[in-house]
Amino acid sequence: MNIDRTTHNPHLMQKKQFKHLLLGTFFIISVQSNAQIFKPQILDNPENIPSPVFPVPTERQMQWFETEFYGFTHYGPNTFVGREWGNDRKPDPMEYNPASIPDCDQWIETMHSAGMKGAVVVCKHHDGFCLWPTESTDFSVKNGTEIARKVNIPKLVSEACAKRGMKFGAYISPWDASNKHYATQEYVNNVLMKQITEICTDYGDMFEIWFDGANGGGGYYGGEAMTTRTINKATYYDWDNLLDSIHKMQPNCVVWGREYRWCGNEDGYSGKECWSNFTIDEITIEGANNKGIEDGIFFIPSEVDVRTTSKWFWTKDDEANTKSAEQLFRIYLESVGRNANLIMNCAPNTDGIIPEPVVNSLEGLGKLLDKRLKKDFAAGKKVSATQTRNPGNFNASNITDGDKDTYWATNDGEKTASITIDLGKTRTIHYVMLQEYIRLGQRIKGFTIETSKDNTFWTPFATGTTVGYKRIMAKDDNTESYGEGQKARYVRINITDSKECPLIHTISVY
Amino acid sequence: MKRIISILLLSSITAAGFAQENISFENNDCKAVSTYDQWKDSPFNTGKLEGQVAVIDNPYVEEQTNNSAKVLAFNRSRYGSHLYGAKVELNSPVRLSKEPVYLHVMVRSPKSGKITILALGKRHGWNSQSNSTFQIARTSLENVTADKWTDAVFKLTGNEEAEIHSLVLVPDNKSMTEKDKDYVVYFDEIMLSNDDTPRFQTEGSSTESNHEMKHPETVSIAFNSRMCNISAVNGGPVPETIPFGKDYTFNIQMDDDYVITGLKIKHGFNLSGEQFINKRQQWKEDTINLSKDGKITIPAKYIDGDINIEVLFTNRPR
Incomplete structure (x- = not known):
């Protein structure tokens, strides 16, 4: 969280008697009655803008949320030895043994074909091997094989992203099982911070930096045998000061653990009820990650991380476990469609490319997204609502105008309402997507969706709880298959509960 | 007008000692x-x-x-x-x-x-x-x-x-x-x-304690799961709520490189808050040791409130 400005101008009025005592540079004001201490303040609101329901996202977080779906790459020494964490072997830079420079263009092109808008690349995993020529440690490509010495993964990936107009992000494991200083402040000050500074300085603009919550445990830590080192995840890394440093270098980059959170599982789903509100303590407790905390005082939305196979790093036999395009589409519905962003792992193999089965599934996913969630039947169509905020520009027509900065709202205190969209003709409906205007806070707690062919007889479609940035509802909220859909001309959304007047900027029907 | 109070040194507080200034x-x-x-x-x-x-x-x-x-x-x-x-x-x-x-x-x-x-x-x-x-x-x-x-x-x-x-x-x-x-x-x-005891008690003060609460019919269950897959017994997704006071069974399948060692179970109320409020315990944390994954049952005695379950594991020996 950025801290911006403070105010320094307290104001006193309406005292019957006061006494000033000047000693050096201070004042004491004596009030001898219960007369009003402070003056009344009025702030005009000529546009009748609803008051925020806190917490609210920063601009940086809004840009992150609007990225929605992006890739993850796990590639490094583990790829060549067939391990996931790599903490249980003595560090050897020669283990990273590519036969050629990895084809990061192919990685990014594959992600692009899936509909992803960015890529987050693993620069250092728990084994501690750095995939760029860092000054912070000898355990890096600088001291690797002849080919490895020519590799700079963040450079290759950031350049590939820039070519395609995709966003670039980086993963740096805070836990370092090879570094002798790990578990001391020497590691934080002179290793981790140095690595973060290099990544944040040398490779262009970043949209996200990822700090894995897996921490501590067994490792060689610069020695000759495995030992165990543990740290207090909540305090050891001094995240808030690290965040401040990162933002000075990368003002548009969201930082893991303070500006977004892990969803709590690696299976690819967010909670059907999912609040972006959260607390900092819960980041390390990790009990409420999937659902969020309705009364959480910080805006720390959820990110779903998932594997396209069954592992983070590639192995040949794991190619058989590649998820199908339909499975990946379901994951999309259960993450992006449940108020969370989705980061999907695409692990390159020892040849430095994403293997064909994964490429095929990701291309298939891109086609499914295009086919099933692109043509919006509701765009530009007529909308009516049972309540509309007045005065001001909050008409129901804002919901289908294609502009995310206009929204429908009710009056203060009106927490329920119904919105009806006339699609103009009968359609087969598979999904209804709702988006709150979350710049003023997440509000909706309950809703139902019904459809009708004649605007008289209504058929239930789905029931839900939270909406947030985006909620995609399938029939009966069942994501298992595309199904037959439901024929209707009219779609009615009934908001049954909200923290305050609901604000919706878009409803789409697919 | 800004009111500034002139400086009087406040002793620094360190972990080794403190001053009650x-x-x-x-x-x-x-x-x-x-x-x-x-x-x-x-x-x-x-x-x-x-x-x-x-x-x-x-x-x-x-x-x-x-x-x-x-x-x-x-x-x-x-x-x-x-x-x-x-x-x-x-x-x-x-x-x-x-x-x-x-x-x-x-x-x-x-x-x-x-x-x-x-x-x-x-x-x-x-x-x-x-x-x-x-x-x-x-x-x-x-x-x-x-x-x-x-x-x-x-x-x-x-x-x-x-x-x-x-x-x-x-x-x-x-x-x-x-x-x-x-x-x-x-x-x-x-x-x-270094003492969390309030300096005085306030008449009518209340804390979020569960002592006087009647127990709910269902409680929330959440998993913190890395390097594994959690599913219901029928293979589907685990529910978000389960019945209070009854055993709960589910599946865990660890990834190849890892072996399960146990489950850390946090159970009770106000799981996101302090464990003790005014010396009243809000939740407990227990560990169940496990030697293999598969079908796991959480005994009913731990389902005495909301539950968070963290899967504990270690590297599979090479």
């Missing part, structure tokens, strides 16, 4: 007071409004609970965010520690509920860094009773290189702040201690 607003024992809003677009940050805070004569000086001469008065404006409060700049920075210390603040508010503090400061040795960088946020262990002095207690821990230079006292962190009117909140006698 108060900020009592009587004797120049803090550097300055002002207002602060964490919300970037607050009218108090954009210049549309000026924050209002002052050291004044104690309007409740006749009451025995707090008869000090001076208190800090803060105008809780309807236009501030849920993290808008009175900022007290310390005479000297206080270093945090991974061992907890407890901040006590006397509060008198017309509203009941929790109080939050934000600690602002910087990392020791980072000389170019602003000393108003956010460090930690804590919500009081106690609920404040309306219109009575309450000793609000906050547990402070942090990185030992982090310094606190100011405290922001936030009287109301509810997401929808009071819209109809402003109100005045009083603060006094800020103290650091």
